[in-house]
Amino acid sequence: MASMARRAQLFSHHPAAAAAVAVTPSVFLKCLSTPSGFSHRLSLRRCGRGGRSPAPRLLCSSSSDRAQQEAKAGSSQSIVGDLLDYLNESWTQFHATAEAKRQLLASGFHLLNENEEWDVKPGGRYFFTRNMSCLVAFAVGQKYSPGSGFHIIGAHTDSPCLKLKPLSASTKSGYLMVNVQTYGGGLWYTWFDRDLSVAGRVILKTGDGDFMHKLVKVKRPLLRVPTLAIHLDRLLLSFSVSSLVNVLIESVGINESLRTVNTEGFKPNLENHLIPFLATKPDERTKKTEEKSILSITPKNAHHPLLLQVLSEELGCSEDEIVSLELNICDTQPSCLGGGNNEFIFSGRLDNLASSYCAIRALMDSCSSDTDLANEHSIRMVALFDNEEVGSDSVQGAGAPTMFQAMRRIVDCLSKGQRSENIFERAIRESFLVSADMAHGAHPNFPDKHEDHHRPELQKGLVIKHNANQRYATNSITAFLFKEVANIHNLPTQEFVVRNDMGCGSTIGPILASGVGIRTVDCGIAQLSMHRRVVMHDFLDLVTSEFDIILITPCSVREICGKEDVDIAYKHFKAFFQSFSSIDKKLKVDY
Structure with missing residues (x-):
């Protein structure tokens, strides 16, 4: 409070305020517009330099202590500890698949x-x-018969991230x-001021002239995308500071030119402002590489x-x-448990490695x-695809016939010597797909972003997604069978349908x-x-004060x-x- 009073005195001596009235902290507090849920006292303790309250206790523990994590996760039947291990191993889609x-x-x-012939047998x-x-992983029932589903x-397996460009080396x-x-629809502003590194895959040339595919992950912090200091760009000042300036203008007559506040929030240019730095002072090898005329692109002159x-x-x-190399930029902070009761998982890439691991573990x-x-x-x-975040149209994406080609090959292997017609087509009609992707939980700070009667909550079970315009593939029959x-x-289970006045995402399901x-x-x-662009819009609605930025910015690179x-x-x-086989045969639709 003393600090604010001193600042008020300084402003009162501004040349444009010769006849200024006394401005006390109570005047500021009375005039400032404060977001609901934030007391004036809390706001001042957040931003003041003097009398700052102690830092909150860190609720996030490292998953390296496996015994402690499993104890927090609950009973021995819980897979949460194993999921944390999987997330910490799976920095990229390549590592997720390899694990x-x-x-x-x-x-x-x-x-x-x-590329080879398959020998698939029942059991x-x-x-x-x-x-x-x-x-794609599968297990064949011992009582399988041709035409079974x-x-x-x-x-x-993929998540929004930053990827190295083919020519990544530059100096500034x-x-x-x-x-x-x-890559994908990430909340890119949350990648600023994070401890970043690289992971992905490389191609190595061996001594005998062959090539080797290897995965790589540099666990230590290697890269950083720093934000610009607020003193160097006053347009980054936020709503609460804007209100403060207005109070000063109205109370002490400060010049209108101080109205330099950008109320639209932090919007970095993704080409110019989102470039990580690796080190300072390029060494001699780097200088020589940059001085040479590039006749052919190799890792030596590209990176x-x-x-x-x-x-x-x-x-x-x-x-x-x-x-050759293909690298993602990754956040180095480990996945962990958090919250007052350690009931939450704080992690990157929950969308959609949480679903991927639950599916693989359930199959095994x-x-x-x-x-x-x-x-x-x-x-x-179980089928885990790549490139869902960018539309699935790739050789390894759900848009390719990977899964259906595999299903046909399996049916052919199991039907050798039998002349039954249209076995694969009959198998498809007997089949059932669960498209598992993360769902938008109801946000406590944005209750109006969900339809009143369809508000998925955390800790309340899987969310069944519905959309009349077929953005999701669910219908009344498939929803009933899965809920049964x-x-x-x-x-x-829970139900979700998007509001009529909002757009709806989609999945590999349709x-x-x-x-x-x-x-x-x-x-x-x-x-x-969740990372998607619609969440970015919601976030900008939320950022109405500097206190909000402090509280929520880290969360979008760390999903919950x-x-x-x-x-x-x-x-x-x-x-x-x-149990689906026994449930499915009890309901006849097209008979």
């Missing part, structure tokens, strides 16, 4: 190659990868800069030698062996022993459903701080979901694999 591959192999699944468990960013859970003002391009040195040290190879646990498939007539499958699985196993006409339900775990919802999703998916 799923490792776990499937450890669970007894057999690796197939799309067998198999999987294959494509581009090391797409994975597939019970599938589909999700995706004595800094080594790493040029990046945006900073210092970056290649860091990668080579991580990979245990020489810089000359790196002939639903057929962990030979007896689990003894009475199964259908085929249990939950009812039998005493699991909660893409796959329309591809061959497979029955589909769209569902997901409720979360906050409920710990209980992860376990519910896992149980629901596992129950789907184990």
Whole structure:
């Protein structure tokens, strides 16, 4: 308070305020417009330099202490600790696929190659990868007969991020800069002032002239995108400061030229302002590389030698062996539990690695022993796709026929020597797909952003997504069947439909459903701080004071979901694999 009073005195001596009246802190507090839910006292303690309250206790614990995490996660039946491990391993879509591959192999699944013939048998468990960013795993029931259906859970491995440009090396003002391009609909302003690094894949040239595909992840903070100091750009001042200036103008007669406040919030230029720096003072190798005329693009002249040195040290190879690379920029902060009761998961990439892991884990646990498939007539499958965040139109995306080609090959393998016609087409009509992607949880600060009667909450179970315009593939039949699985196993579900005056996102569900006409339900775990562009619009509505920025900016690069919802999703998916066959045959529609 003393600090504010002193500032008021300084303003009162401004040349334009010769006849100024005394301005006390109470005048400021009376005139300032304060967001609901924030007391004046709280606001001053947030921004004042003197009398600052102690920093809040950190609720986020490192997942490296596995015993502690599992204790916080709950009973031994919880998979939350394992999900945290998966998230911390899976910085990129490549790492997410590789970790799923490792776990499937450890669970007894057999690796197939799309380029070779398959030998698939009833009771067998198999999987294959494509581009090391797409994975399809399946288990064949021992009582499978030609024409039986597939019970599938589909999700995706990619998340919005920054990716290195093909020519990433540049220098500015004595800094080594790493040029990046945006991938997907991220909340890019939340990538500022984060401890960033790189992860992805590289191609190495071996001594015998062959090439090797390897994944790489630099765990230490390596890059940074700093924000501009507020003193250098007064347009970044926010609503509460604007109100303060207005008070000064009206009370002490300060010149109108002080009205330089941008009420639209922080909107960085993604080409100019979102470039991470790597280091200062380029070394001699960098200078020589930049002075040369580039005749052919190689890693040596496309990327900073210092970056290649860091990668080579991580990979245990020489810089000359790196002939190609594909790297994502990643946040180094570990995924963890948080909240007053440790009931939340704070992490990047929850959309959609949380769904991916729950699906893979449910498949593995639903057929962990030979007896689990003894009475199964259908085929249990999980399909994890890449590039969902940019439309799915890629070789490894849901827009490609990857899953359906695999289904046809499986049917052909299991139908050898049998002359039954249209086996694959009949199998499709018997099949059912669960499109699992995260859902928008109701935001406590924005109750008007959800339809009054469809407000998904955290810790309340999977959200069934509906849209009359087919942005989701759910219909009344598929919703009923999937909810019936939950009812039998005493699991909660929720319903979601977007407001009529808001746009609606979409998923891989409609893409796959329309591809061959497979029955589909769209569902997901409720979360906050989802990345999509519509959330960016909501965020700008929220940023009405500097205090709001302090409180919520970090959350959008760190998404939030409920710990209980992860376990519910896992149980629901596992129950789907184990009991859907018996439920499905009880309902006849087109007969």
